Amino acid sequence: MAGLTVVIAEDAALFREGLARLIEDRGHHVAAAVPDGDSLLYAVDQHHPDVVVADIRMPPTHTDEGLRAAIDLRARHPGTGVLVLSQYVETSYAARLMEGSAVGVGYLLKDRVADTADFADALERVAAGGTALDPEVVSQLVRASRRADGLATLTPRERQVLALMAEGKSNAGIAAALVITDSVVEKHVASIFGKLRLPPSEADNRRVLAVLRYLGA
Amino acid sequence: MSPGPAAQPPGRRDRGGRARLASALTAIGRAPVSRRARQELLFCLASVPLGSAVLAFPAALAGLLVLAAGLSAGSRQYRARPADAAGFLGPVVIVVLLALVVLIVLAPRIGRGLGVVHRRLAAGLLSQRIVAPRAVRAGGRGPLAWVAATLRDGPGWRAVAYLAAKLPLVLLEAYAAIVWWGAGLANLTYPLWFPWFRNHPPSVRLSPVPALTPFGVLHIGTLPDTLVAFAAGASMVLAAPWVTSGVVLVDSWLMHALLGPGRLAQRVADLEQARALAVDDSAALLRRVERDLHDGAQIRLATVALNLGMALDKLDAGTGQSDLTVARDLVSTAHQGAKDAMAELRGLARGIHPPALDNGLADALATLAAGCPVPVDLTVDIPRRPTPAIETIAYFCTAELLANAVKHSGANKIAVGVAGQGELLLVQVGDNGRGGATPAEGGGLAGLAQRVRTVDGRLEIASPPGGPTRVTVSLPLHA
Numbered sequence: 029m030a031g032l033t034v035v036i037a038e039d040a041a042l043f044r045e046g047l048a049r050l051i052e053d054r055g056h057h058v059a060a061a062v063p064d065g066d067s068l069l070y071a072v073d074q075h076h077p078d079v080v081v082a083d084i085r086m087p088p089t090h091t092d093e094g095l096r097a098a099i100d101l102r103a104r105h106p107g108t109g110v111l112v113l114s115q116y117v118e119t120s121y122a123a124r125l126m127e128g129s130a131v132g133v134g135y136l137l138k139d140r141v142a143d144t145a146d147f148a149d150a151l152e153r154v155a156a157g158g159t160a161l162d163p164e165v166v167s168q169l170v171r172a173s174r175r176a177d178g179l180a181t182l183t184p185r186e187r188q189v190l191a192l193m194a195e196g197k198s199n200a201g202i203a204a205a206l207v208i209t210d211s212v213v214e215k216h217v218a219s220i221f222g223k224l225r226l227p228p229s230e231a232d233n234r235r236v237l238a239v240l241r242y243l244g245a
Numbered sequence: 246m247s248p249g250p251a252a253q254p255p256g257r258r259d260r261g262g263r264a265r266l267a268s269a270l271t272a273i274g275r276a277p278v279s280r281r282a283r284q285e286l287l288f289c290l291a292s293v294p295l296g297s298a299v300l301a302f303p304a305a306l307a308g309l310l311v312l313a314a315g316l317s318a319g320s321r322q323y324r325a326r327p328a329d330a331a332g333f334l335g336p337v338v339i340v341v342l343l344a345l346v347v348l349i350v351l352a353p354r355i356g357r358g359l360g361v362v363h364r365r366l367a368a369g370l371l372s373q374r375i376v377a378p379r380a381v382r383a384g385g386r387g388p389l390a391w392v393a394a395t396l397r398d399g400p401g402w403r404a405v406a407y408l409a410a411k412l413p414l415v416l417l418e419a420y421a422a423i424v425w426w427g428a429g430l431a432n433l434t435y436p437l438w439f440p441w442f443r444n445h446p447p448s449v450r451l452s453p454v455p456a457l458t459p460f461g462v463l464h465i466g467t468l469p470d471t472l473v474a475f476a477a478g479a480s481m482v483l484a485a486p487w488v489t490s491g492v493v494l495v496d497s498w499l500m501h502a503l504l505g506p507g508r509l510a511q512r513v514a515d516l517e518q519a520r521a522l523a524v525d526d527s528a529a530l531l532r533r534v535e536r537d538l539h540d541g542a543q544i545r546l547a548t549v550a551l552n553l554g555m556a557l558d559k560l561d562a563g564t565g566q567s568d569l570t571v572a573r574d575l576v577s578t579a580h581q582g583a584k585d586a587m588a589e590l591r592g593l594a595r596g597i598h599p600p601a602l603d604n605g606l607a608d609a610l611a612t613l614a615a616g617c618p619v620p621v622d623l624t625v626d627i628p629r630r631p632t633p634a635i636e637t638i639a640y641f642c643t644a645e646l647l648a649n650a651v652k653h654s655g656a657n658k659i660a661v662g663v664a665g666q667g668e669l670l671l672v673q674v675g676d677n678g679r680g681g682a683t684p685a686e687g688g689g690l691a692g693l694a695q696r697v698r699t700v701d702g703r704l705e706i707a708s709p710p711g712g713p714t715r716v717t718v719s720l721p722l723h724a
Contacts, residue, residue: 040544042582046551053555085539115543142550144558 032155035075036061037068037094038083038113047081047141054148063087065097072101072108079109079132079155084121095121102133109154113138117164119172126159126240130196130233134160149201159196159236166194169243178242181223189216194239198232273483282486284370285493286426289418291366292496295359296415299408302355306348313341350392353401357381360404360504373497378403378506379514400507407503414499417492425485428457432478435471523699537593545586552579599640606636606663613644619651619659619676627665634724638700639663639672642718645693646674654678654714665722672718680712690716700724 034056038044041063048058059075062068064086072080080101084094098110102125109132112125122135134154140162141147150160170191173179182190185206192202199213206213221228226238276282316338360378367373378400384390395401435456445451453466456474458481465474506514556575559568601609607625614621631639643661650659656678664671684690684706694704697718708714 040540040548043544043548043551046548046555050551050555053558090536090540115539115547138544138547139550141547142554144551144554 032056032079032152033075033077034058034079034081034151035068035071035077036081037063037065037071037086037097038081039063039086040083043138050141050144050147051081051151054144054151056151065093068094068097069100072105076105077108079111079151081111081113081151083138084112084114092121095125098125099127102129107132109133109157111136111151111154111160113141117162117168119165119168122161122165126161126237130159130236130240132157132159132233134196135165136160136162137164150196153196153198153201157233158198159233161195161236161240163191163195166191166243169194169240173243175224175242175244178224182220186216186220186223189213190220190239193217193220193235194243196232196236276486277482279486282489284372285486285489286422288366288370288493288496289422289489291370292411292415292418293422295362296411296418299359299411299415302348302352302408306345309341309345309348313338313345316341350395352405353395353398354381356404356408357398357401359408360400363407363500364504367497367500371493371497373500375500375505376511378504379510400510403503403507407499410499410503411496414492414496418489418496421485421489421492424457424459425481425488428459429478429481429485432456432458432474432481435465435474435478436468439465439468439471519699519701522695526696526699534593534597537596541589542586542593545582545589549579549582549586552576552582598637602633602636602640605630606639609636609640610643610661610663613640613647614661617647617651617659619656621647622658622660624661625663627663627670629665629722631665631670631720631722632724635670635700635720635722638696638702638724639670639718639720642672642693642697642704643674645689646716646718649682649689650674650676650678650714653682654680654712656712656714668722670720670722672720673715675713675715677713679710680708680714681710682706682708682714682716693718 034051036044036047036051036058038047038061044061044063048061051058059077060071062071065082068080068082071077080098082094082098084092086094094114095112098112101108101110110125111134112121113136114121115138117135117137125135126133132154134150136147136150140150154160170179170187179187179190188206189202192205197205199210199217203210203213218228220226224242226242229235229238364375364377367375381394381398381401384394384397435454439454451466453464453470456463456465456477458477463470463474463477465471505511552575556572556579559572559575562568599609599612601612606627610623610625614623630636643663647659647661650656654676656676659674659676662671662673662675664673682690684694684704690704690706697704697720700720702718702720705717705719706714708716
């Protein structure tokens with residue numbers, strides 16, 4: 029997928045510039061790169077981007093204005109994907125961000141940006157209405173899950189597939205990540221849903237929500 | 246002979262002595278009309294009704310005791326007819342005894358109430374601030390807990406002790422106010438009205454009019470006698486301020502000792518406050534470190550990784566000259582970013598704990614002084630090494646004071662002196678700048694004073710407008 033319109037909100041100038049350059053290099057168009065939450069909302073109203081990349085901690089309070097702006101955006105512009113970046117991952121932030129729906133939403137550590145291909149993939153996924161959840165959040169969720177009994181019934185490979193599903197990857201994405209074929213992934217997914225007694229669902233983002241709900245997010 | 250103050254010509258010395266005598270006499274003459282004399286007199290006068298109120302308490306107690314004793318004796322007499330005696334008087338005795346118990350239980354509360362009045366009087370009339378003791382510590386709910394808390398209330402009982410000590414003192418205060426002031430002023434008036442009442446026929450003998458003095462009663466029978474009364478009155482009024490001052494001095498000493506929070510309680514309150522400051526201080530420090538990391542080194546490293554990631558893309562993408570140039574560019578940016586991140590981390594680490602401090606305050610301060618943009622004259626004389634915590638606080642105080650001097654004073658010379666003196670470490674930072682430094686709320690100096698107080702230290706600022714500024718921090722050698 030190419031030619032997305034993107035708006036960036038990040039208060040650190042060097043990182044903001046790097047981010048813009050990276051996204052432009054991938055053939056997308058950065059319509060605006062702004063340093064705080066208010067100007068982000070304004071820029072989105074102006075440019076109607078396909079996807080927004082927002083830092084969580086920005087001026088003036090340096091707490092969670094990026095997150096609040098993102099939640100606001102998701103309500104006001106349901107068609108716009110929102111990818112939130114942060115130097116820390118907080119499962120509570122992920123829960124607030126994905127409350128109700130996992131359509132077109134992402135939450136990644138800033139570290140992930142360095143793996144440019146993965147980041148571009150996540151950005152495009154979110155723009156297309158998919159989900160991108162940081163592996164760190166997923167592993168935190170799995171560690172803290174009260175469903176340890178159910179998870180214990182999974183094979184190690186199935187647990188890997190479950191984690192990748194929770195991150196929001198499609199079957200094709202999971203197959204690429206684990207270097208296996210699509211049909212093997214499908215078999216694993218069916219097996220996981222059977223063992224955890226989850227209702228099978230077709231759309232990737234519903235699948236993410238089902239898995240996250242199972243993990244207790 | 247050397248011309249100095251000791252070798253002045255006799256005439257000048259006399260004049261100096263006369264001037265001193267004149268000023269002393271002026272002081273004595275003005276004392277009765279001074280504001281202080283008036284306020285102290287008012288305090289003595291106000292004490293009289295208060296003392297009577299206090300007196301009412303033991304009087305009520307004694308009265309009730311007598312009543313109870315009398316009634317029980319009476320009821321014993323009437324025991325022959327229990328129907329109308331014990332049946333009626335028994336409950337009365339019980340009621341009186343109950344009232345007695347209630348009075349005793351109430352004593353600390355009454356004491357506290359009158360303590361409030363006395364502290365206000367002291368503040369209003371004597372300009373003496375006495376800190377109120379802590380409130381009664383409630384042990385729980387319900388009347389029994391209330392009574393228990395009251396009976397265990399140390400400050401309440403100390404206030405009762407004050408009131409007990411106040412009883413004899415009230416007599417002295419009344420004596421000073423009535424005899425020295427009242428009678429003294431009255432005696433001054435004798436020559437004025439005496440002739441009016443003495444225009445009787447020569448054959449009539451009138452008994453002399455008494456005039457009250459602290460040393461006995463004068464009998465004024467003739468007009469010249471009234472002059473004696475006037476003289477006595479004048480000396481009494483001149484002496485009255487000193488008498489009242491003396492009595493009030495005793496009273497205020499008692500108030501400080503018994504109506505304040507008590508030395509131990511005060512110490513506990515101080516320590517509680519110091520602990521709260523220390524906890525706040527360390528929490529604020531951690532928050533600042535996190536913030537500095539987040540906004541500094543962390544984001545720089547994230548940017549480095551981002552640039553290297555893009556460089557990798559370029560190197561993977563092709564072998565064209567332009568790709569290589571861009572990749573080189575990106576790597577060079579990342580390289581600079583990594584160096585910046587290192588510098589930032591180094592600064593942050595030094596801000597947490599300067600490594601030079603491990604070799605002692607002298608080394609660390611030398612490094613600090615060398616890095617100061619304004620020339621610093623540093624003298625360090627520490628015979629005994631303070632504990633690390635004190636060294637750290639002394640170091641950061643000096644750093645902050647130096648930064649302040651550089652930023653605000655406009656000085657071109659700064660002197661830093663650090664000296665061990667007995668159990669104290671004294672840090673003095675002086676500059677020749679424009680002065681006018683104040684410990685404004687929320688400012689750097691106020692924060693410094695707070696940090697110093699966490700270890701029972703003190704910070705003193707001498708900074709008149711126009712300068713020079715000298716800030717002295719005294720810290721204990723051991724925290």
